[in-house]
Amino acid sequence: METHLDAFYISGGRPLRGDFTVYSAKNSALYLILGALLTREPVVLREVPRLSDILAMCALLEHFGARTRWVGRDLHIEASSLVTTDAPFALVSPLRASFVAMGALLGRCGEAHISMPGGCAFGPRPVDRHIKAFRQLGVAFSEVKGDFHAQRSAPLSGRVVFDAPTVGGTQNIILASALGAERVIIENAALEPEIADLAEMLNAMGAKVAGAGTPTVVIDGVEALRGVTYRPLPDRIEAGTLMLAAAATRGRVTLEGVRADHLRAVTAKLEESGVEVLELAPDALVVDASGPLTPVDVTALEYPGVPTDLQAPFGAFLATVPGTSVVTDRVYPDRFTHVGELSRTGARLELRDRTLVIKGGVLHGAPMHAADIRAGGALIIAALAARGQSTITGVQYVRRGYEGLSGRLSALGAQIRLGAAPVAMNGTGTYGD
DSSP states (O other), X not given: OOOTTEEEEEEEOOOOEEEEEOOBOHHHHHHHHHHGGGXXXXXXXXXXXXXXXXXXXXXXXXXXXXXXXXXXXXXXXXXXXXXXXXXXXXXXXXXXXXXXXXXXXXXXXXXXXXXXXXXXXXXXXXXXXXXXXXXXXXXXXXEETTEEEEEOSSOOOEEEEOSSOOHHHHHHHHHHHHBTOOEEEEESOOOOHHHHHHHHHHHHTTOEEEOBTBSEEEEEOBSOOOOEEEOOOBOHHHHHHHHHHHHHTTOEEEEESOOGGGGHHHHHHHHHHTOEEEEEETTEEEEEOOSOOOOOOEEEOSTTSBOGGGHHHHHHHHTTSSEEEEEEESSSTTOOTTHHHHGGGTOEEEEETTEEEEEEOOOBOOEEEOOSHHHHHHHHHHHHHSBEEEEEEOHHHHHHHOSSHHHXXXXXXXXXXXXXXXXXXXXXXXXXO
């Protein structure tokens, strides 16, 4: 079992080659797990990645009174009776997605008491838009020192208008409205595929959710939902990370089990830089970076733009491309925790007013520490491309978003192993000033 004292040891400079099967999406599975709270019947989620975030969400469900168990890679959930609607800080602090339990509990029980969630520390991700949306539907809210209590006195009905699209906010309202509500309309809803995935599972359970994946979502509440067996959609962030790793190492990788239509923005930017991306089928594509590459500018946006979760991995790839590239994040403008660590490889980086200017070139192995999930993905990409040896600590963050990554990269020819982390001068097992 990996611990916070683990490290990746990578000998870089080798092109990745071979076939890589993409796992199902953590960023969808987390909310499908919460959807299981809306039925008393069993729910089976197929091929779920056994990541620390998933395990944390299972622990939260068990606190509510649900039962979870693994059968191979399938997650079985049974929530026939719940014993509490109180989610304490110790259980919600590991991940931001836990706040969306608010909607599931409101839908099932009519009330919820949840502490301010935690997650990766790369900038504020406020829940204000969630609370404002619930209040538009008549939900009573109170807050004391970061603990939120929500209660509805009648079935939800009405219209929610988000000031800006929010994935978690859209999912929260869908979960709160699917069961026992009248008609709820969401305007300026988030467009991410994970929204449509949640709606598809709920509809398979008997819900009536229309328009998910468009700016307007309409939910007509039903009296009860039944159980379901469902497989989450493929992980577009894992797929994008591997596409960028293949490009950074000048390799050729076939990705299988993907949704190519969910990766259009990533594909377009890679092709603009000179990487060849061939779509073999709707669920398979080839990334070939054996030709000459040129710098590009990348802006992370809401879907269907380049995902913010791939902003850091894109920066790592572009650090290997000669010339000047510019990376901007319009979703989380402060999401640049990787920059200082990436610069240890010799990458020439300058952060100007929340915009990263990259002058690409040859990278060299270095000790680095990941401070969040996608920063970890970025540092691994850089280490795979760099000449020489790299050591990456902060494995606990990587483990939240990528399952079995060292073994799967080794199958592509990477020289990477997981081992005990060296102890730095400060005795923390991490690197940094």
